Amino acid sequence: MRAPSRTTLLALVAAAAFGGFAATLIRDSLDAPARAEPVVAAVPMASTLPGVVDGQAMPSLAPMLRRVTPAVVSVHSRQRVRINNPFANDPFFRRMFPNVPDERINESLGSGVIVDAARGYVLTNHHVIEGADEVSVTLSDGRTLTAEFVGSDADTDVALMRIPVPGDGQPLQAIQLADSGALQVGDFVVAVGNPFGVGQTVTSGIVSAVGRSNVPGVGFQNFIQTDASINPGNSGGALVNLRGELVGINTASFNPRGSMAGNIGLGFAIPANLARSVMQQLDAHGEVRRGSLGIDTQDLDDRLAASLGLPAGSRGAVVTRVQTGSAGAEAGLRPGDVIVAANGQRIDDGETLRNFQGLQPANARVTLDVRRDGRTLQLPATLREQPRTLSGQQLDPRLSGASFVELPEALRRGGVSGVLVEEVASGSRAARNGLRAGDVVVAAAGERASDLPALRAVLADPPAQLVLRILRGRGQGNLVME
Template sequence: MTTTATRTLLALSAAAAFGAFAATGLNLLVDHPASAAPPPAVATQAGPPAVATSPAAIARTPMPSLAPMLKRVLPAVVSVNTRQVVRVNTPFGDDPVFRRIFGIPQERIARSLGSGVIVDARRGLILTNNHVVENADAVQVTLADGRTINAEFVGSDPDTDIALMRIPAKDLAGAALTEIPLADSDRLQIGDFVVAIGNPFGVGQTVTSGIVSAVGRNNLPGAGFQSFIQTDASINPGNSGGALVNLDGELVGINTASFNPRGSMAGNIGLGFAIPSNLAHRILDQLLHGGVVRRGTLGVDLQDVDPRIAKGLGMNEPRGAVITRVYPDSAGGAAGLRVGDVIVAANGETIDNAEALRNFQGLQAPDAQITLDVRRDGRALQVTSGLREAPKALGGERLDPRLAGASFAELPESLRRQGLTGVLVESVERGSRAAQNNLQRGDVVLASSNGKFSDLNGFRAGFGSAPPQRLVLRVLRGNATGDLLMR
């Protein structure tokens, strides 16, 4: 074996061993508090006591270490501290006497911890997770050297869980900012070594390592549009928004979640997920230039291919997304897609069901060109289609006067992955006709007297012809479902 091969093998072995060591649960510290240990035995001879150190080399071969790379990278990973004023509700509402007797304040301060990554030192740009800073009234970041700086919120995209902040890059006391260069995450392969950096449980900046366990994961419950990197590097609460880097110190992902059937606070079990750097970069560019993330859509309604549908369409297996409606003036219609077409792949990516195709579309830009593998009338063909911008919100007055004052938006993807379809009532103006009809902010409209629909496109299409004489909305409010008559 050559010297180069030997060094490579030692590097990989040491990195794997380091990952296993770093993944040791924090629960050990909680369940077994640190106690004083007897001092190690030392020789009775004169002179300073012996100190145990790791060998710098074995058989004249230098020991591999991640330390040189981490010295460059660690200053670019920050701790994120948020502050939110939360109203304290009581059974007696705002009764001041009740609050004074029982010492219940009107408001309390909620604080949370997370991590962030400096990706542009010149402009002071920091990427983190949306759930780290969501609804925060104030955000501070603490740099690796201990400096704490107020951060400006630039924008966020809840459906990919990316948020962008800015801190001053000039006139800072002390050292200049350090950034992490972005890698091409599309080149990641299963088995590549990666290192996760963040602030788990608020204990301080921590490094763990592992390998890429999978790429393109998109079946996590409760998350939005997904194309996650899966890793066995430990990702615990507080790591959210931190860096996942390769062995060259380049950013390949933003740590975002860990999976544990017992809940995230139970700790890491080797199932960590990160948002690929290429996706995060695309979101950053849109947030920086306009503040709004635009997405593409085919403009079609979809349904899973179950065994009954597969048999009726002459397919060998129940797989894919079957088109049940093509909307007028849609990208899919312009490309020649038809009702009954089954889409089984998009840009070479396997499409197993309707959710997979919706997830694929949600990660594309409005002007993207895509290639679809389609089954039509028992034969296979490819269709090339553009995409058009998916609407984000729609004023009720544009649909029907009885909805004036309400704004409707697409459901968050996290709700869709819980099985909901429909549209969200984003806001209702006080005193408006919609408010008088008892429509409330946060309602989910599941169906109307115009028929069922799955998204904002479908909701709007139902009002395309003559308005219904009697307009009834089926609404989910909290855990209760009911019908509202719009007058």
């Protein structure tokens, strides 16, 4: 790309100054209390800036945005929630108050991006449509269409919907997905969405960072960070480059004081490359099938580093167990190996490695940099699909009637480790043993059960007495499975 001229840089600085001053003026006018004073007419800002600088027209994003904004939509979701009224089943109460509602409607607003006009595919965030019974999409020209759910992935916060393709001579308009891997810190970006439900809004900024993976309370992460304002309702909207290509899906803003405290320039977007990969899997399977090495790890600290002959301050994920028949076993990984990089990405600890794996599809080929006996090795591996759910009968007859799934990644980042009990059939053996849906199994037979493969490995040789260590609400306890 040709370096910008001094004239172009001057024009961009002038445009940025104008935008910041105008936004401050609007904010102050909204925040100021009403006063019984004569209003002084403001001088139009346009008159203070020249239309031409050194013979060149002032730069504007308007031509690009005219192409982009028709592809950014508002997403309106509705969810019916049952009200737990303790008197609802009392015949006398129902006779006295026949019109007391037994459910309420929760409504939420977000944004979405049309990425395939021919098929009516719209990308948005999982949290925008989570639990919704009905979802409608409003186009930039005011048309409202009912959306059909295709699939969603909570751990990357990506959802795919389909809207009907109009046959009235007003076709849908889509945004072309860019290669987000080419983004660099300092690139200009524009966020388009529907913040606070006020209507389509555009904010601009730069890429502040790429590859962010330390945002609390969110699942698998590889975020683009930007200082373009991303406010409530912007979720699911478009982050585009100056060519009008989609580089990311806006997903969150960060403020320790909460979203109502305003924007502090910490916005995050899901990279287009990740969104494309998730979309392809949702389109093909209705779900995301993730790859896994099939290993257990722990963080490398100075004590472990010394025992392994590594210098103090070394970082990595120490392999503690390699599951039989796993991708890690096939690649030649051994307990005691220290994984320090994957596909060139530095691995600082076990969470970094888990996050890396969670962003890879099943059958992805990766190259691991491993420290073993003072040597550095490169081991190629082909990831295998992670199990999504296991029935209790598969694990141990004493768990019959229960089903187990992986914990949501957001919970793991909150410090929880284990396996989630998804369902327990009424009257089943697991139910009689006291297991409940929503329990988290953190250990079995005295061994840690950090995930489904680990739980399966622990129970591969059924123990004579099966004791589960359970997290339930805010308490912990042991359950003896008979």
